[in-house]
Amino acid sequence: MLYDTVLFANGGYDMVEKDVVYKMNVDEKKTLYKTEYGGKMYYFCCDACLKKFQKEPQKYK
Incomplete structure (x- = not known):
């Protein structure tokens, strides 16, 4: 999975996809x-992004 760590303004960190x-x-x-x-x-x-992925999922592996 592609994760990034994000620092929020309140000083907390979160993992996002x-x-x-x-x-x-x-x-x-x-x-x-x-x-x-x-x-x-x-x-x-x-x-829109979900539908685009569902049409050609192998393109985004």
């Missing part, structure tokens, strides 16, 4: 857009 389509950080605990492919969970910033 990388959207493989749009390449932005996504909070896996808050996003509504996720799917499993090949035994791995993928997280997305929006419905």
